[in-house]
Amino acid sequence: MTLDRFSNDEYDEYITRFHLADGEDVDQRRKSKTSHKTKKSDNRIIATLADEVSGLEGGFKISYKPARFEEGFLLSSLQPFYDQTLISDVLMRVKGGKEANVYLCQADPATGLDLLAAKVYRPRSMRNLRNDALYREGRELAVSASGVNRRKDDRMQRALKKKSAFGVQIAHSSWILHEYGALDQLYRLGAAVPKPYATGENAIILGYVGEAGRAAPTLHEVTLETRELQPLFQEVMRNIELMVKSRMIHGDLSAYNILYWQGKITVIDFPQVANAVNNRSAYFILQRDIQRVCEYFARQGLTRDPVELTDKLWWQHVGLDPVRQPPEEDLL
Ligand SMILES: Nc1ncnc2c1ncn2[C@@H]1O[C@H](COP(=O)(O)OP(=O)(O)OP(=O)(O)O)[C@@H](O)[C@H]1O
Ligand SMILES: [Mg+2]
Structure with missing residues (x-):
């Protein structure tokens, strides 16, 4: 149809x-x-x-x-x-x-x-x-x-x-x-x-x-099994990378905007997607997304360094000198 x-x-x-x-x-x-x-x-x-x-x-x-x-x-x-x-x-x-x-x-x-x-x-x-x-x-x-x-x-x-x-x-x-x-x-x-x-x-x-x-719960509502931590974290990072490769940053990513169902994750809630190249706060927004994901996984028992991960993605796919300062407060 x-x-x-x-x-x-x-x-x-x-x-x-x-x-x-x-x-x-x-x-x-x-x-x-x-x-x-x-x-x-x-x-x-x-x-x-x-x-x-x-x-x-x-x-x-x-x-x-x-x-x-x-x-x-x-x-x-x-x-x-x-x-x-x-x-x-x-x-x-x-x-x-x-x-x-x-x-x-x-x-x-x-x-x-x-x-x-x-x-x-x-x-x-x-x-x-x-x-x-x-x-x-x-x-x-x-x-x-x-x-x-x-x-x-x-x-x-x-x-x-x-x-x-x-x-x-x-x-x-x-x-x-x-x-x-x-x-x-x-x-x-x-x-x-x-x-x-x-x-x-x-x-x-x-x-x-x-x-x-x-309906599927959000990751925030779920306690993951130890064996799921690594593959699910990788899957979230795969999705972030896929977005960055296409110049997109989710902008509101966290365990509240990831659904969990039958062992798989689904990323949702995209109206605020930001442009990875043209937005001066792009690095900040990306790092905040990754940090929130890392915080959730750290609570579940898997520790990863959000700054290191952000830098890696940034240099691989954006490659511009990042503005590392958070934007003016009235933008937050
Ligand atoms: N495709 C879907 N299948 C099942 N449940 C969904 C789906 N999309 C969204 N939901 C549920 O609806 C909730 C709200 O969706 P979404 O986050 O897209 O909207 P929102 O209004 O921006 O939410 P919030 O302001 O709470 O972030 C999600 O947290 C999730 O529980
Ligand atoms: Mg939401």
Whole structure:
């Protein structure tokens, strides 16, 4: 079946998909003589959203009983995946994080899969916004690496800088696209990450790690057997190296963002991936990731030197004189 992957090719598609105004400042748009048209289409969008939320029109009814506050954004975020016959039900909430909730979904029979995970980003108003400047530096907008025409891309980058409403929406969508793009690339490279299936305005659909009723625990929740320590540490380092080779640094790596299931690890949670070459804090971010991994393994009984490991990877794959100082405090 054809899944609604982010095909990365067209700016216009991006604009349509994420319901963005086409690069205009919102203020300018408000003043324009077409404002009554905007209002009409807003009403239509609200009506459609209401239908989606009620689930009556689209027939999307779910077994999981969401809390009142999450019902609206959950159903409207996942309805497109139901329409694409990718998922047929939401079975339970796996976990509520700071930025997103993860749900266990029943995969639609058309996919040939049994279960899928849906990572649903909280609406901007309900998110605990991390300080993204540290990670965003030197990173292209998620779409720009992929053939979006230069002039349009510049317009998007400018909107981001200006923090217009358009820019804020791009920033929100860009976190999601960035996570999806990183997962897509890493999965193809053979990294131990969930397979990404589809992305939407507020959510991504991923391979689920675990079984019905019991999602994989994070490494943090697991005590490893001695014989597992060395191979699992090596597997984590293999994944870090795979990323660095592709100029990526996870940026929030720790035992909280590594799942453990049937003796294998899966690295998750990629929206803040930083650019290993263009970000001035890249060395610092890499070292912090490796240090957190080493801390976990040290508690389990395997001691490794994070600075030595960082240096080795850095010189092998980045090779630039690193800035070893931590960045300004307000970036942390
Ligand atoms: N593919 C998956 N399969 C099973 N469980 C998953 C999957 N992806 C995420 N989870 C669970 O959902 C939790 C939250 O996911 P993730 O870390 O991606 O989101 P987050 O909102 O950034 O979380 P946090 O703010 O807690 O770091 C994870 O800790 C994990 O328990
Ligand atoms: Mg997480």
